[in-house]
Amino acid sequence: MVSRQHPLEFRIPPPVIDAGCALLMWLLARATPKWQLPLPDGWRWGLLLAGLAVGGGMALAGLIAFLRARTTPNPLQPQQASTLVTDGIYRFTRNPMYLGMALALLGWAGWLAHPLALACIPLAMAWLQRFQIQPEERILEQRFGEAFRRYRQRVRRWL
Numbered sequence: 001m002v003s004r005q006h007p008l009e010f011r012i013p014p015p016v017i018d019a020g021c022a023l024l025m026w027l028l029a030r031a032t033p034k035w036q037l038p039l040p041d042g043w044r045w046g047l048l049l050a051g052l053a054v055g056g057g058m059a060l061a062g063l064i065a066f067l068r069a070r071t072t073p074n075p076l077q078p079q080q081a082s083t084l085v086t087d088g089i090y091r092f093t094r095n096p097m098y099l100g101m102a103l104a105l106l107g108w109a110g111w112l113a114h115p116l117a118l119a120c121i122p123l124a125m126a127w128l129q130r131f132q133i134q135p136e137e138r139i140l141e142q143r144f145g146e147a148f149r150r151y152r153q154r155v156r157r158w159l
Contacts, residue, residue: 005135006130006131006135008131009131009132009135010075010076010077010078010131010132010135011131012131013075013076014075014097014098014101014128014132015101017124017127017128017132018101018104018105018124020124021105021120021121021123021124022105022108024120025105025108025109025112025114025116025117025120025121026112026117028114028116028117028120029112029114029116029117032114032116035114035115035116036112036113036114037113037114037115038113039110039113043110044110044111044113045111046110047106047107047109047110047111048107048108048110048111049107050107050110051103051104051105051106051107051108051109051110052104052107054100054103054107055099055100055101055102055103055104055105055106055107056100056104057100058089058096058097058099058100058103059096059097059099059100059101059104060100061088061089061096061100062088062089062090062095062096062097062100063097064088065085065087065088065089065090065096066085068088069082069083069085070082070083071083071085073097075097075132075136078135078136078139078140079139079143081139081140081143084140084143084144084147084148084151086151086155090155091155092155092159093155093156093157093158093159094137094151094152094155094156094157094158095133095157095158098125098128098132098133099158099159102121102124102125105120105121105124106118106121109121133157137152
């Protein structure tokens with residue numbers, strides 16, 4: 001069965017989605033300062049740095065695995081993938097770069113200490129899920145067939 005591509009698939013680079021989410025988080029926090037949680041600065045810094053370190057490390061590990069396999073890391077051109085990467089961090093999650101970006105956004109939400117900021121993260125993840133990850137997986141299955149299906153059964157999409 002051939003599925004038709006939605007016009008929004010692969011149109012906006014995932015880092016742009018996440019930057020837009022981070023901006024929306026900041027704008028919502030600024031617009032409703034009364035709702036900010038009274039977190040001490042030390043906690044806010046800790047949450048920010050932990051999110052950036054863990055998320056950035058996870059995303060970097062995913063990128064390095066792609067570069068080592070000599071396949072494209074370009075999320076807008078998954079059809080150019082020359083290798084199905086299943087080792088390294090890809091043994092634990094099929095989307096370490098997207099998961100890493102989500103963790104970085106979680107750290108940013110901690111810094112903002114605002115419940116509306118936290119609520120924005122599922123919106124970015126839903127967008128990525130629908131317009132990036134599902135189409136990528138459709139292409140990977142077409143490209144790598146049974147090898148991708150076995151990998152998909154063995155490794156979760158997120159964690």
